[in-house]
Amino acid sequence: MSATPTIRLLGEVESPRPLRAHHGLVAVQGWCFLAGEAEPPAVRLTTAANHLEQTARLKRPDLTALHAHEPAAAHGGFVIEGRLPAGVHLARLEARLPDGNWLVFKTLSLAVEAAPFAAGIDAPAVTGTVSQRLHVEGWALHPGQPLQELALRYGHQEIPCALGRPRPDLARSHPTSPHAAKAGFKSRVILSAGRGPVRLKARLSDGSIAIARTLLHVNITTDENHDGRIDFAAKRIGLAAVRPTEAPRTGAASGRPRNVLFILPGSFAANSALHAAALANELARAGHACAIAVPHDLSTLAHHHAPAFRGLLHAEAAAGIRFADGRGPDFIHAWTTRENVRQLTENIRSRDGTRVVVHLEDNELEVLAHALGRSVAELGVLAPAELDRLVPPDLSHPLRSRDFLTRADGITLITDRLAGFVPAGRPHQTIWPAADARYFRPLPRPDEFRALLDRRPGETVLFYHGNVHAANAAEVRELYLAVLRLNEAGQPVTLIRTGLDSVDFLGALAAEVAPHVLALGQVLHHRHLPPLLALADIFVQPGTADAFNDHRFPSKLPEFFALGRPVILPRTNLGHMVRHGTDAYVLDRADATGIAAAVTELRHNPARCERLAQGARTFAAQHFSWRRSAAAVAEFYGKLAAG
Numbered sequence: 267m268s269a270t271p272t273i274r275l276l277g278e279v280e281s282p283r284p285l286r287a288h289h290g291l292v293a294v295q296g297w298c299f300l301a302g303e304a305e306p307p308a309v310r311l312t313t314a315a316n317h318l319e320q321t322a323r324l325k326r327p328d329l330t331a332l333h334a335h336e337p338a339a340a341h342g343g344f345v346i347e348g349r350l351p352a353g354v355h356l357a358r359l360e361a362r363l364p365d366g367n368w369l370v371f372k373t374l375s376l377a378v379e380a381a382p383f384a385a386g387i388d389a390p391a392v393t394g395t396v397s398q399r400l401h402v403e404g405w406a407l408h409p410g411q412p413l414q415e416l417a418l419r420y421g422h423q424e425i426p427c428a429l430g431r432p433r434p435d436l437a438r439s440h441p442t443s444p445h446a447a448k449a450g451f452k453s454r455v456i457l458s459a460g461r462g463p464v465r466l467k468a469r470l471s472d473g474s475i476a477i478a479r480t481l482l483h484v485n486i487t488t489d490e491n492h493d494g495r496i497d498f499a500a501k502r503i504g505l506a507a508v509r510p511t512e513a514p515r516t517g518a519a520s521g522r523p524r525n526v527l528f529i530l531p532g533s534f535a536a537n538s539a540l541h542a543a544a545l546a547n548e549l550a551r552a553g554h555a556c557a558i559a560v561p562h563d564l565s566t567l568a569h570h571h572a573p574a575f576r577g578l579l580h581a582e583a584a585a586g587i588r589f590a591d592g593r594g595p596d597f598i599h600a601w602t603t604r605e606n607v608r609q610l611t612e613n614i615r616s617r618d619g620t621r622v623v624v625h626l627e628d629n630e631l632e633v634l635a636h637a638l639g640r641s642v643a644e645l646g647v648l649a650p651a652e653l654d655r656l657v658p659p660d661l662s663h664p665l666r667s668r669d670f671l672t673r674a675d676g677i678t679l680i681t682d683r684l685a686g687f688v689p690a691g692r693p694h695q696t697i698w699p700a701a702d703a704r705y706f707r708p709l710p711r712p713d714e715f716r717a718l719l720d721r722r723p724g725e726t727v728l729f730y731h732g733n734v735h736a737a738n739a740a741e742v743r744e745l746y747l748a749v750l751r752l753n754e755a756g757q758p759v760t761l762i763r764t765g766l767d768s769v770d771f772l773g774a775l776a777a778e779v780a781p782h783v784l785a786l787g788q789v790l791h792h793r794h795l796p797p798l799l800a801l802a803d804i805f806v807q808p809g810t811a812d813a814f815n816d817h818r819f820p821s822k823l824p825e826f827f828a829l830g831r832p833v834i835l836p837r838t839n840l841g842h843m844v845r846h847g848t849d850a851y852v853l854d855r856a857d858a859t860g861i862a863a864a865v866t867e868l869r870h871n872p873a874r875c876e877r878l879a880q881g882a883r884t885f886a887a888q889h890f891s892w893r894r895s896a897a898a899v900a901e902f903y904g905k906l907a908a909g
Contacts, residue, residue, distance in 0.1 A: 726865065
C-alpha cells in the first residue's frame with residue numbers, strides 16, 4: 267500500500283469482519299508500521315461522523331519474525347476504542363506519516379449498533395402475576411437519548427405512563443446519560459382488565475420505537491368496561507406466518523457480471539424500494555454485484571428479508587463506492603428523476619463517467635402538482651427560480667428532470683404509457699413489477715382466524731394495502747364510500763386496511779365508515795402482509811383513467827393477483843391489459859358506485875368468483891416475475907454497454 271515511492275506503509279486490521287460495534291462501543295485491533303522507521307506511527311479510525319484515536323499500543327513479537335529488518339514491527343500493534351453513532355459507517359484506518367499527513371491503509375464497513383433500551387418494574391412486584399387494579403412504577407432508560415412517551419402493554423391494553431420521576435441510582439450507574447437521573451415512571455391510571463406479559467413501549471426523541479420485556483404478568487378479569495363474560499384466558503388464535511420459498515442462486519451472470527448502484531429518493535420502507543430491492547436481489551442471484559443508496563433511515567434495510575445487495579446512504583455513495591472487485595459501479599440505476607436522486611447521480615457521473623439508466627414509475631409532473639396543490643398548467647408558467655424554491659429534494663424538478671432524461675444512457679419504464687416522457691433517441695426498456703415469489707403466492711383462507719372477522723352472516727372481506735397521499739386520496743376515499751354504501755344496503759362488508767395516511771382523505775366520512783374498517787396501520791415488514799391478504803375474499807384497486815393513473819403501475823396489483831383472489835380494478839394501467847371476466851373484474855370507473863356494484867355481483871355469484879380467482883393466479887404466473895424482469899434489465903445493460 268504505497269503512497270509514494272519513498273514511503274511504504276504496512277498494516278492490517280485483525281478484528282473479526284464485518285466490523286461490528288455493540289451498543290455503540292467501537293473496539294478495533296490490528297498492526298501498522300512504516301518500512302525503515304524505528305517507531306510505529308500513530309493510528310486513527312476516521313468516519314464521516316468522527317475520528318477515534320489510537321488508545322493503546324501492543325507488542326507484536328510475531329511480526330518481528332516476519333519483518334526481521336523492521337524495528338517498528340515488534341511493537342506495531344494498536345487498539346482503537348471509542349463510541350460512534352448508530353448506523354453503518356465507512357471506516358478508514360489511517361497512519362500519520364513523518365511529515366504529519368495521514369495515509370489510509372485500510373477501508374472497511376463498520377456497523378454500529380444502537381445502545382439498548384432497558385426497563386424494569388419496581389412496584390407492585392418485579393416478577394409474578396398481578397390480579398389487582400393498581401398503579402405500576404418502574405424505570406425506563408435508553409442511554410443514548412431521552413424518552414418522549416412510554417406505555418405499559420399487555421394483552422389488548424396499552425396504559426400511558428408519566429415520565430421524569432427521579433432515579434439517582436440510574437444516574438450513578440449511567441454517568442454519561444444526563445437523562446438517566448429522571449428515568450423513573452408511573453402509570454397514569456390503574457391497570458385495566460386484560461391478560462398477558464407486561465412490555466414497555468417507548469417512543470424515543472428521534473421518533474423511533476423501542477420495546478423492553480419485563481418479568482411481570484397481568485391477569486385482571488374485569489373492570490368498568492369489561493364484564494365477566496369476556497374470557498381473557500381463551501384460546502389465542504393467530505395468523506400463521508408464510509414460510510419463504512427461497513429462489514436458488516445460480517451464481518452465473520447473464521453476460522458479463524456488472525456492478526450496479528441503485529439510487530432511491532426515499533428509505534427502504536418506501537414502495538419504490540420494494541421494486542429496486544427485488545431487481546437487485548435477482549441480479550445478484552444471477553452473479554451481478556448490486557448496492558442500493560438511500561438518503562436517510564438506513565436502518566429500514568432491516569425491513570427486507572435476506573437482501574443480496576449492499577445498503578448505504580447517499581452520503582457514502584457520494585464519497586466513492588467500491589464493490590468487491592475493487593471497482594466502482596458500471597451502471598447507476600437512478601430510481602426516478604427526483605431531485606435528490608438526480609443530484610447524486612450527476613455527482614458520481616461527473617467524477618467517474620459511470621453509465622446512467624433512469625427508471626420512470628410515475629407521471630412525475632402530476633405527482634409534483636398534487637403535492638404542491640397547483641395544476642400542471644400553473645407549474646408550466648413558473649420561472650425557473652420559483653421552481654427551484656418550490657420543488658423539494660424528494661420530488662422531480664420539471665426542467666432539470668427533462669435534462670436528466672436527455673443525458674441518460676438509457677431509461678427503464680414501469681409501464682409502456684411512460685414512453686411518452688422518453689426523449690427522442692434514448693434507448694428504453696419496459697420492466698413490469700412483480701410480487702416477491704418467496705411470500706406472495708396462492709394461500710388458503712385461514713378460516714379459524716377469519717371467523718373472528720365474520721361478525722354477521724355472509725360477511726365479505728376486502729383488503730387494501732398502501733399509503734394515502736395527495737395523488738391518490740380521492741380514489742381511496744371512493745373505496746371507503748363503497749364499503750359504507752354496501753353496509754347501508756344490508757350487505758355486510760369489512761375493509762382491512764394497512765398503510766399510512768399523509769392527508770385527511772375521509773373528513774366527516776371517517777366516523778360513519780369506522781365500524782366497517784379494520785385499520786392496521788403500517789406493516790413494516792412486507793413479508794408479513796400475505797397472511798393478512800389471505801383473509802380477504804376480494805381485492806380492490808380504486809381509481810379511474812387520468813393523467814396520474816394512466817402512467818403508473820400500482821405495486822399492490824401483482825401481489826393481489828399472486829394471492830389468487832378476484833381483483834376489481836379500473837380500466838387504466840394494468841386494467842388495459844387484463845381481460846374482464848377472465849383475469850379480473852374491470853370497471854370503467856372504480857369509484858364508489860362501480861366498486862359497490864362489482865362487490866354485490868361477486869357476493870351473489872360464487873362461480874364467477876372462483877373463475878376470477880383462477881384467472882388471477884394464471885395471469886400472475888404468466889406475467890409477473892422479478893426473475894424475468896431482472897433478466898430483461900441485465901440484457902438492457904449489456905446493449906447499452908455495447909453501444
